[in-house]
Amino acid sequence: MPSYPLRVLVLKTTKLGETDIIVTLLAVDGRQVRAVAKGMRKPTSRFASRLQPFSVVDLLLHTGRNLEIVSEAECVSTHSRLREDFDRSAAASVVANVLDKISLEGQVEERLFALADATLDSMETAPIDALPLLVVAFLVKAMAMHGYRPRLDTCVSCTCVVTDARTFSLDAGGVLCPDCDRAQPGALRMGPGTRDLLATLMMSTMADAAALDVPPDARIAAFSLMQAFVTYHLPTKLKALDFYSREICR
Secondary structure: OOEEEEEEEEEEEEEEOOOEEEEEEEEOOOOEEEEEEOOOOOOOOOOOOOOOOOOEEEEEEEOOOOOEEEEEEEEEEOOOHHHHOHHHHHHHHHHHHHHHHHOOOOOOOHHHHHHHHHHHHHHHHOOHHHHHHHHHHHHHHHHHHOOOOOEOOEOOOOOOEOOOOOEEEOOOOEEEOHHHHOOOOOOEEOOOOHHHHHHHHHHOOHHHHHHOOOOHHHHHHHHHHHHHHHHHHOOOOOHHHHHHHHHOOO
């Protein structure tokens, strides 16, 4: 069987048979890869500690009939704190859940892996109260890479410049000016400064986003808007995002 090396981020693991595991991976070029780690559930498995969710790993893969087969694995970044702390694990799970849904086999998006790695690095070291803002920053950047970049500077209906947007159209994917707002009664209300915060996060590195001094109410307002935006445009249930909304961003 042909074999090849690949750096990946482990998104999730699924039981297969008595002792095997299917690992869902984000490759360094942004493709999704699914592979079998044979015997991973055995106590003596050399893969068990290396193929944990949120870990960045260098693999040697063999091409199988339906799924790739892991033959070697070496950890690059374990991101172990993300599995040991409840708040960090909940935030990182949103990242992995969204990546699992937007990454596709055979579809390259090279920026996606770098975004994921930088986000998890920041989540591992950021103060706990900065985690919701990192989740928002990840969501707005990931959606933009997926083709759903929210328009934040001009009205999505009439294209006029908007300086103080208070409403957001999920369907059109951006802010509305006061005149167009009246014609779309279903638009979401935005709190003061939400648009400016999202625009700042879009342009910030993850490390800079973690260092922003943002009041809790503003963080929650931005999170609520992005949760609605992601849920509207991704036709799938995001359990980790729903859990984060209920348990963390209350």
